[in-house]
Amino acid sequence: MSSIRHPKITFWRTVVAIIFLAGAYAAYARFALGFEQSTHLADSQPWGLWVGLGTLCGVGISAGGFALAAAVYLLGFERYRPVIRAAVLLSFLGYLSVIVGMMYELGLPWRIWHPIVMWNRRSVLFEVSWCVMLYTTVLSLEFSPSLVEKIPWVRVRDLYLKWHHQILIGLVLIGAILSSLHQSFLGGLYLLAKGKVDPLWYSSYLPTLFYLSAVPAGISATIMAVYLCNRSLNARVDPRLLSEMSQIIAPMLYVYALLRGVDVVTHGGAGYLFRWREETLLFWFEIALFVIAPVILLSQSKVRNNPNTLYGTCALVVMGFMANRLNVSITAFQASSGFYYVPKWTEFALTLATVTAAGVAFHYAVKYLEILPRSVPAKNWMTTHPATA
Amino acid sequence: MARSKAILIDITKCIGCLSCEAACKQLHGFAQDPEPKLSTTAFTIVEQHGDRFVRRMCMNCQDPACASACLVGALKKMELGPVTYDSSKCIGCRYCLVACPFNVPRYQWAKLVPFVTKCDMCYARQAKGEQPACVEACPVQASIVGWRDEILEEAQKRILTDSKYVKRIYGSEEVGGTSVFYISDIPFEQLGFASLQSQPMPVLTANALGDIPTVVMVGGGLLAGLYWITNRRKLVALAEAEESAAESRTGKDPHHV
Numbered sequence: 048m049s050s051i052r053h054p055k056i057t058f059w060r061t062v063v064a065i066i067f068l069a070g071a072y073a074a075y076a077r078f079a080l081g082f083e084q085s086t087h088l089a090d091s092q093p094w095g096l097w098v099g100l101g102t103l104c105g106v107g108i109s110a111g112g113f114a115l116a117a118a119v120y121l122l123g124f125e126r127y128r129p130v131i132r133a134a135v136l137l138s139f140l141g142y143l144s145v146i147v148g149m150m151y152e153l154g155l156p157w158r159i160w161h162p163i164v165m166w167n168r169r170s171v172l173f174e175v176s177w178c179v180m181l182y183t184t185v186l187s188l189e190f191s192p193s194l195v196e197k198i199p200w201v202r203v204r205d206l207y208l209k210w211h212h213q214i215l216i217g218l219v220l221i222g223a224i225l226s227s228l229h230q231s232f233l234g235g236l237y238l239l240a241k242g243k244v245d246p247l248w249y250s251s252y253l254p255t256l257f258y259l260s261a262v263p264a265g266i267s268a269t270i271m272a273v274y275l276c277n278r279s280l281n282a283r284v285d286p287r288l289l290s291e292m293s294q295i296i297a298p299m300l301y302v303y304a305l306l307r308g309v310d311v312v313t314h315g316g317a318g319y320l321f322r323w324r325e326e327t328l329l330f331w332f333e334i335a336l337f338v339i340a341p342v343i344l345l346s347q348s349k350v351r352n353n354p355n356t357l358y359g360t361c362a363l364v365v366m367g368f369m370a371n372r373l374n375v376s377i378t379a380f381q382a383s384s385g386f387y388y389v390p391k392w393t394e395f396a397l398t399l400a401t402v403t404a405a406g407v408a409f410h411y412a413v414k415y416l417e418i419l420p421r422s423v424p425a426k427n428w429m430t431t432h433p434a435t436a
Numbered sequence: 437m438a439r440s441k442a443i444l445i446d447i448t449k450c451i452g453c454l455s456c457e458a459a460c461k462q463l464h465g466f467a468q469d470p471e472p473k474l475s476t477t478a479f480t481i482v483e484q485h486g487d488r489f490v491r492r493m494c495m496n497c498q499d500p501a502c503a504s505a506c507l508v509g510a511l512k513k514m515e516l517g518p519v520t521y522d523s524s525k526c527i528g529c530r531y532c533l534v535a536c537p538f539n540v541p542r543y544q545w546a547k548l549v550p551f552v553t554k555c556d557m558c559y560a561r562q563a564k565g566e567q568p569a570c571v572e573a574c575p576v577q578a579s580i581v582g583w584r585d586e587i588l589e590e591a592q593k594r595i596l597t598d599s600k601y602v603k604r605i606y607g608s609e610e611v612g613g614t615s616v617f618y619i620s621d622i623p624f625e626q627l628g629f630a631s632l633q634s635q636p637m638p639v640l641t642a643n644a645l646g647d648i649p650t651v652v653m654v655g656g657g658l659l660a661g662l663y664w665i666t667n668r669r670k671l672v673a674l675a676e677a678e679e680s681a682a683e684s685r686t687g688k689d690p691h692h693v
Contacts, residue, residue, distance in 0.1 A: 083546040090542050093533035121659050123666035154528020154543070154550040161527050165508035171641050172531050173507035174648070216663060224655050228648065235644040239501055239535040239637055242630070254644050 063403055070400020073393035077151045085393045091384035092377070096394040099376030101148035101401065103233055104369045105141050106179070107257070110265025112138025112186060113219075113226035120219040127292065129284055132193060132418045133276065134269045139186040140405040140412075146183065147401050171235045178229030185222040189215075193416045231258040237375060245379040246316040247330045253375075256307060260337070263299040264368035266292065267361035272409065273419065274358045280410070282419040286354045293357055296364060297345040304338045329370070329378050337367025440517035440615065441562055442584035443571060444591050445491055447620040447627070448600065449578035452489035454482055459573030463558070476542045479555035480570050485627045488620070491579065493570070494519065494540045494555040495607060496615035501637035505535035510552075517584060517615040518557035526551055537611055537632055557615065584615065591617050612636030 054060070076085035088095045115134040118124040150156045162176040192211055198204045234257025237244055250256065270289050276282035311317065319327055344350045344360040351357055377388055412418055454470055457480055461468055466477040474481055480493040496519045503511040503519060510525035511532055532541045532552060544550035558568035562581075566572070571581045580587070588608060595601040600621045607614040610632040620627060 079548075081546060081548050082543075082550065086545075088545065090533060090545075091539065093530035093543060117659065121663040121666065123669065154530065155526065156528075158527040161508045161525060165510075165525050167504075167507055167509040169504040169638060169642070169645070170507040170509075170531075171645065172505065172529060174645065176507055220656065220659050220663070223659055224652055227655060228651060232644070235641060236531070236534075238640045238644060239505055241637070241640055242537060242632065243534075251640070251643075 063407060066396075066400050066403045069396040070403075073396040073400070074151065076393050077397065082154070085391065085397075087388060087391045087394070089386055089388070091386040092380060092388040094376055095388055096373075096377075096390040096398060097148060097152040099373045100369065101152065101398045102145055103372035103376055105145040105148065105402075106230065106233060107261040107264050107368060107372060108268045108365060109138040109141030109145075110226060110230055110261040111267075111269035112141075112189070112265070113182075113223050114262050114265055115269060116189065116219045117223045120216055121223070126288065129288065129420055130269065130273050130292070132190075133273050133413070135186065135189045136193070136409060136412055136418055137269055137272050138265070139183075139190045140408055142179065142183045142186055144401045144405040145179065147404075148398065151397055171232050171239070175229045175232045175236065178225045178232070182222060182225040182229065185218050185225065188218055189222065193412070193418060197416065227258060230261045231255060233257050234375075237379075240380075243380055243383040244375070245319070245326050245382055246314060247311060247319050247326060248375050248379040249316075250310045250314045252306065252310050256303070256310065259299065259303040259306065260368055260371060263296045263303070264365055266296055266299075267364040267368075270361045271358055271365065274354055274361075276413050276419050277354070280413050280419075281422045282413065283422045284419060286357075287352075289354065290351045290357060293345060293351055293361065296361075297342050300338050300342050300364075304334075304342070307334075307338075326374075326378055326382065329374055333367060333370040333374050335367075336363055336370055341367070438515045439583045439585065440515060441557070441581060442517060442587040442615045442617060443493075443557065443568065443579055443581050444587045444617045444619070445579050446594070447488055447490055447578075447618060447622070449576050450482070450489040450491060451576055451578070452482055452484065453575060455573040455575055456480055456491060456570035456579065457482060459569040460555075463569040474540060474542060476544050476553045479553065483628065485622075488622055488627060490618075490627050491570075493616060494557070495538050495610075496555075496557050497611055497636075498613040498615065499611070499636035499638055501535040501537055501611070502532035502541060504638035504641065505531040507531065514559060516559065516562055518559040518562065519554075519615075520556045520559050521552060521554060523551045528552075535637065537630065537637055587617065591619050595619055609634045 073085060082088055086095060086097075112135045115127055115131055119127050119131050149159060153159060162173055163180070167173050188211070192208055195204055195207045195211070198207075231254035234253035234255075237249070237253055238251065241249060270292055273282065273284050273289060274286075277284055277286070311320065320330075321327070341360055341364045344356070344363070349356075350360060381387060413421075457470060457478065458468060460466075460480050461478065464477075464479065471478040471481055472483075474492055480491060483490045483492060496513075496517060498513070500511065500513055500519045503509075503513050505511075506526075507529065508525045508527060510522045511519060512522065513519050528543075528550060530543055530552070533539075533543060541552050541554045543552055558566070558570075561568060567581050571579045580590070582590070588605070591605045591608075595603055595605065602620050602623055604619075604624065606618040606620070606624050606629055607616055612635060618624070618629070625631065
C-alpha cells in the first residue's frame, strides 16, 4: 500500500475520543492530585461510584459468561453455542475492566498483589479477590482459542487447541463455581455493615440476592451485545435464538422478586416501603426497572420476538440491576452516614472511560476474531487459514 | 490467653480540659489544634453534650469488624488488647471504614500515598509497660487503664456503689465487648452512643464464609452430575447414529433412518 489511510471521523469515534480525553484528565487528577481532588469520597462514604458502578455492576453484568458456558457445555443447550464466544468475551472484558478499575479505586494500587501472599481467611473481600483473580484466569483460558486459532504456526496452534479441548469442561465447571461464589460474596461484603445499610436493602440473604440478580443481568447484557453486533458488525445470529434466551430472564426475576419481597418484610423493611423519603423512591425505581417492567414486557411474545423491543427490555434489566447495586452501595448508606454523596464528574469520567475501552475492545475483537457468525467474514488478521475450534 | 488491657472512661469525671487530645497529638507529632471530630490527625477527641464531655477513641473491640474485614490482615487484634494497623500491608481498599460499627477509622484522602489512621491504644507504649498517652495525661483520672478484668470490676463497683450512674457499662457487651469502657450518669443514647448488637460483627460474615465448602461441593457435584447426563446422552445418540449408519451400509434396512 502506498497511500496512508486516515481513519474517518465518525460520530461514535468522536464520542469515544471525548470520553477517553475526559478519562485521561480524570486519571491525571486521581494519580497526580489524589482522591480529594478527583472524588467526593469521604470517611462516611468510603466506597462510592467506582465500587458501586465499576466493581459491583462490572462483575454482575459479566455473569453472562459463566451462565452461558455452563448452559452449553455442562447442561447441553447446544443451540446457544453461536453466542458462547461473545458471552465469554463480554465477561472477560468485564472482569478486565473491573481490575483496571481497581487500579484507581485502591488507595495503594501498586500493592494489588498483596492478597496473594497476605491472607485473611475471615475477610469476605479476601475471598472475593481470590475468586476474581482465579476466575479472570479461567476466562482468559476460555477465551484464548479465539486468539490462538489465529496463530499461523499450525503445529503450535493445534497442540494448544487440543490441550484446551481436554480441559475445557473442567474450566467451565470451576468457572461456574468461582463465579457463583464471588457474585454472592460481593453482596456478602455488606453483611458487615449492619446498622449502616438501610433496612430496604440490608438482609442476611444479601449474598443470595446478589447472585440471583447478577445472572439475569448478565444474560440481558449478552443479548444486548449480540444484538448490537447483529446490527452494526454484520453478525448473523438468529434473532429467534436471542428471543428464546430471554425466556429464562423473567422466571429468574420472579424468583428474585419473591425472595426479595419476603426478605424486605422479614428483615424489618416493611415499615419503610411506603414512606415519603428518597430511599423509598429509589427503592421503587429500582424494583420497577429491574423487576416489574421487564416481567410485564417479557411476558409478551410480541416484545420478545421483535429484536428492537427485546433489546430495550434487556437494557431495562441491566439498568435496573445497576440501580440496585448503586442503591446498596450508595443510597442505603445515606441516612446512617448523614452524608449526601454525589460523585464528582471525574469519578463518572474514569468509570465511563474504562467501560468504553472494554466496548471498543469488544468491537475490534468481533471484527477481527471469530467471535460470532458473520455475513462478512472476519478480516484476515495474522493468518489466512483460521482454524475453527 | 494472656491478660489484655482496657481503658475505662468515666464520663462523670471528665472536665473537658482536652489534655488527652493534646497528649495524643504530641505523641504522633500532629499540630496542636483541637478538632471537633476524629480525623487523620486526631485519634481521640472530646465531644460536648450539654454539660457532659465524652471522649471518643477507637474502641479496640475484642473481635473487631475492621480486622475481620481487612483482606490482607493489616488490622490485627493484639493479645495485649489494642487493635493495631500495619501500614506496610494495607492496599487502601477502605473496607475497614465500611465495616467499623463505631465509624472510627479515617482515611488520608488528601494524600497521594494514603493510609488508614486510627488509635491503637498506644500499643508500642503499653508493650513497654507504659500507659497510653491520653490516660497518662488525664489530670482527674477520668480515663484509667489496667487489666481488662480488673477494669471491668472497677466499673462494676462504681456503677453499683454510686446511684448517680446509669446501670450500664458501655462496651462490656456491645459487638461482643471492647477494650474501652464508658460509664455515665446520663443515658448513653443521649450522648450519641450507638445501640449495637451484643454479637461480634464478624459473626455476620462468618456464616456466609462457612457456606463456601457446601457451595463448592454441592454446586460442583450437581454441575458435574448434569454434565455426566448431558455427555451420556450425546454418546448414546452418537452410538445410535453409528449403528443405524452401519445398518444402512450393510443393506439390512436401507430405508431406516
